[in-house]
Amino acid sequence: MKDHLQFYIDGAWVPASGGRTLEVVNPATEEAYARIALGETADVDKAVAAAKRAFGRFAHASRKERVELLESVIAVYKKRYDDIAEAISDEMGAPMSFARQAQAAAGLGHLSEVLRVLRDYEFDEVVNETVVTREPVGVCGFITPWNWPLNQIACKVGPALAAGCTMVIKPSEVAPISGIVFTEVMHEAGVPAGIYNMVNGDGPTVGQALATHPDIDMVSFTGSTRAGIAVARAAADTVKRVAQELGGKSPNIILPDADIVRAVTHGTRQCFSNSGQSCNAPTRMLVPADRQEEAIAVAREVAAATVVGDPRAEGTTIGPVVSKVQFDRIQRLIEQGIAEGARLVAGGPGRPEHLNRGYYIRPTVFADVRNDMTIAREEIFGPVLSILPYRDEEEAIAIANDTVYGLSSYVTSGDLDHARAVARRIRAGMVHINGSPGDLAAPFGGYKQSGNGREWGRYGLEDFLEVKSMFGYNARSA
Structure with a gap:
């Protein structure tokens, strides 16, 4: 030592x-x-x-x-x-x-x-x-x-x-x-x-x-x-x-005219990146209700392909979360998501089966999440994605803005002008349009809490x- x-x-x-x-x-x-x-x-x-x-x-x-x-x-x-x-x-x-x-x-x-x-x-x-x-x-x-x-x-x-x-x-x-x-x-x-x-x-x-x-x-x-x-x-x-x-609880609005496979793949990977320990992670994925099952299938595949393991090992996608305090808190929130009626479609409580020590979290995906559920309100700070179905664009924007946070947000559309119009209606300090990365020359910061x-x-x-x-x-x- x-x-x-x-x-x-x-x-x-x-x-x-x-x-x-x-x-x-x-x-x-x-x-x-x-x-x-x-x-x-x-x-x-x-x-x-x-x-x-x-x-x-x-x-x-x-x-x-x-x-x-x-x-x-x-x-x-x-x-x-x-x-x-x-x-x-x-x-x-x-x-x-x-x-x-x-x-x-x-x-x-x-x-x-x-x-x-x-x-x-x-x-x-x-x-x-x-x-x-x-x-x-x-x-x-x-x-x-x-x-x-x-x-x-x-x-x-x-x-x-x-x-x-x-x-x-x-x-x-x-x-x-x-x-x-x-x-x-x-x-x-x-x-x-x-x-x-x-x-x-x-x-x-x-x-x-x-x-x-x-x-x-x-x-x-x-x-x-x-x-x-x-x-x-x-x-x-x-x-x-x-x-x-x-903190943040960033919405990721996938519009009906988006390439859903590409958008869900990118959004899920971004959510899991850094073991979910990013304040601007897109943790609330908003998808058209009639395409939720497609989104679930893609997110499930991304979760299965995410390699959780030793940070020093070749091929590791994500490592552990930072501490036992964080590990225990994330486990509690996953359990709470199940208890409140969200549909668990990937991951869940406990470590990945191949790991018996370390603060590792299973890449977890919930579907049928309502915006009043704890997992949609609290910043989990782990590799946990919530998929929220919406009926129309107005509801998607309302759900996106219905949070005490306003750090980052994400909008994907097949029509750039459409994405731009929705981006202007989101109450957040940052909007990533069509998967665009951040820019070190642009301001980083948020609205509200x-x-x-x-x-x-x-x-x-x-x-x-x-x-x-x-x-x-x-x-x-x-």
Whole structure:
């Protein structure tokens, strides 16, 4: 077992102030393989103080300096790419192919995209005789999740650096090792002391300390809606900016004129990807009622072809879910779906038959799901698909919008104009039309209880900027 008992504060690895530790468990084996220190409020205070001291200098760094800093970070990230992918696979169970091609790649993609944005971004604009300028918001606190660990670290750290902010990051204690490797990247890249700081710990201690700290100007949180509400409440007393990327229950409307085999195949695979542990997964598949049996047959085939197993084995499609807590919760929700009358057509409770340890979930498909059932309302965060039949397009749109969430959504039609028209009626921050992938230059974020603010690309950069009006800046001399 490897110990990681230090935090990164003011440009150096320093011991934790307390003695609490936590074992990091590999979800594929259920065995602990590493140990981290859990931070205390005193550790957060030290890190925030370092970030505050550094902000006075870094806020006025030139564009050239920030570009060069991001270039250096990207170069070292590429050098440590395999280490990052292996850490992600071990800590949260992603198959190695997925860890390399998607998980680690996402982090690099965000850093590269914000570098592209920074090179040409106009921080000043002229309005009459006023110059409107955009300046860094200040010291930022980042609380990041375990399901896409480097994706969420990079899409916060990258734009914060581009904006001129300093930061304290708390990676998820469930999957902290990739965050430690990323911190080693930042150190090797020569990020000046105090600009980037990392304190491991749990939400009630380190997360709470970041959210309430009077010297934190902005907190950016990614995680569950329940935890996001707690962060917002904690931040309210200091009126700091709060950006949140929270839960989702994304509808996938397959219209009657769609190629149902292709659409259901794609949608089911997307639902199961990353073992279902994506906030934007298309977990509610809406199909015409008279074609539900066709959809069931296709989804059942996809479930049967999904290889659940060892993340290190060739051919594995999905690995385990991240923890026993998640495993138990998903099992409970599957049982609840059966109890509430949904028709189980693939998968079900328990591990796959060939696996006797690890937090593995059977790829599961329910049909005849009503939108008032628990499995259609709650974010399951596992490879569980709900198929909901609809009578007509109006009902499909109504069902899609009947959720407290509004993160992502999906629409498929044989007629692009038809798909576009339906997409405009969905109350969500994102719509994938006809299977289109996401775009790192476009904003990522949601409506309603899926959060506020936007990440990725220019929109992510602007979340870390304050707007200042300088009246008379361009006035003629008296």
